[in-house]
Amino acid sequence: MTKIQISFTLYHKIIASIMLFLGSVCLCYSLGLILLYYQNPIKLYYIYPWVFFYNTEINIFYIWIFFQYILLQIGTLLITWGIRILRGQTIHLPKPFERLVKHDKSEPLPIAPTPTTPTTPTTPTTPTTPTTPTTPTTPTTPTTPTTPTTPTTPTTPNGVLPPVCDLRPIMPPVLNQGETQACTCFATVNCLRFHLLDLGKNAPDNTNMLAPAFLFYNSRAKQYNAVKDPSICCGCKEYSPGKCVCVDTGLMMDFVLDSVSEQNICLSEDFPCREPNITLAAPSTLCYVTALNLFPNVHFSQLDSTYNAKTNNLDVIKNALYNNFPVLICILIKRSFYDSPGVGADGMVPAASASEPTLGGHAMLICGYDDHMQRFIIQNSWSEKWGDKGYCYLQYSFVADINLAGNFVAFYYK
Structure with missing residues (x-):
């Protein structure tokens, strides 16, 4: 066997050592920060607080993740190249190949025949006795045709x-939203709390309250960055026990959904409401860190994603309620909703007329239905002193009218 040893110079050893060192630093740095983010993001906040700046046009967090991924790849490549250089100091060449005998393509390759074992002589078989003829079978009586089954009627x-x-x-x-303009956020908060109570991750009273102000600020920031219009923070009309309500509830809903699904929600003690202007100050960066680490990821399902039907699908809403999913609803507030007699102690919302002036939009939470009374059970956010201990009732015809109700959303944790 011939062995050829090729030794590299000291220069190559130094290059390989540097590559291994730099690769190890890059690999340990990126993996360490990624593991720190998943295990204890609060410590990462103190190292790189700018990573958690969410309310910017460019999400710095995704840029940071991409940078860590690139650093991880660079470290892996440097270590791989360094190891290959060090292994290249001694190269063992294989044995020289023996010259192969060439065969004509038309002739088969010489394959040694497998030895065959001699077969033992077979013994002569005895003659078979003739079989007795079989008796003819009696013809089977024809079966009576089965009557066709009637198709089952579809269940309604x-x-x-x-x-x-x-x-x-x-x-x-x-809840009581007071004079804030955050009806969508308050309805979303109680919808999330419903599922957190079911998961055992939130107190049943208001001592461990979620922060609607956190949702309000983030959704408004997203909305402002999308349309670049400062007037969205004050486009309201007077109507409620408070001073005003946002008239852009439908537009607001989309940004609330984006906010809660991307940034989750923190506790109210970390970011309390400041009435009547709920956006006096921005949440601290620590609020964003704790929000991402406090509860599971929030997901949502829009039950009325298509608007080509003349009426909303009430059966979809009922099915969600039956499976313990409260449903967010946005309605147009007519004058009869607020004026005397309006919604009284019985909680019945008077029938709305198309000729009535629209005072704005309002978001509430559907938490039940009654086919006997042909109405949905609604939880409002105007305290327990309003309506039927904080609840009201909307007729099926009201909810089915796309000119009066829409934006049905169900939240869930995953």
Whole structure:
């Protein structure tokens, strides 16, 4: 066997050592920061607070993740090249190949025949006795044709779902949005708390309250960055126990959904409401860090993603309620909703007329239905002193009208 040893110079050894060192530094640095983010992001905040700046046009967090990925790849490449250089100091060449005998393509390659074992002589078989003829079988009587089964009638949703579903006994307490303009955020907060109570991750009272102001600020920041219009922070009309409500509820809803799904939510003690102007100060960076690490990731499903039907699909809403999913609803507030007699102690919302002036939009939470009374059970955010201990009732015809209601959303944790 011939062995040829090729030794590299000291220069190559130094280059390989430097590459291994730099690769190890890059690899340990990027992996360490990524593991620190997943295990204890608060410590990462103290090292790089700018990573958690969310309310910017460019999300710095994604840029930081991409940078760590590039650094990880660079470290891996440097270590791989360094190891290859060090292994190249001694190269063992294989044995020289023996000259192969060439065969004509038309002739088969010489393959040694496998030895065959001699076969033992077979013994003569005895003659078989003739078989007796079989008796003919009696013809089978024809079977009577089966009668065709009648097709089953399709079950209607009301035949499957119970006629009444009421989630009020397991709902979190009614909130009071006061003079803030955050009806969508307050409804979203109680919808999230409903699922957190079910998961055992939130207190049943208001001592461990989620922060609607956190959702409000982030959704407004996203909305402002999208349209570049300062007037979105004050486009309101007077109507409620407070001073005003946002008239752009439908537009606001999209940004609330983006905010809660991307940045989650923190506790109210970390970012409390400041009435009546809920956006006096921005959340601290620590609020964003704790929000991402406090609860599971929030997901949502828009139940009315298509608007080509003349009426909203009430069966989809009922099915969500039956499966313990409260549904967010946005309605247009008519004058009859607020004026006397308006919504009284019985909680019944008077029938709206198209000729009535629209005072704005309002978001609430559907938490039940009653087929006997043909109405949905709604939780409002105007304290327990309003309506039926904070609840009201919307007729099916009101919710089915796309000119009066829409933006049905169900949240869930995953």
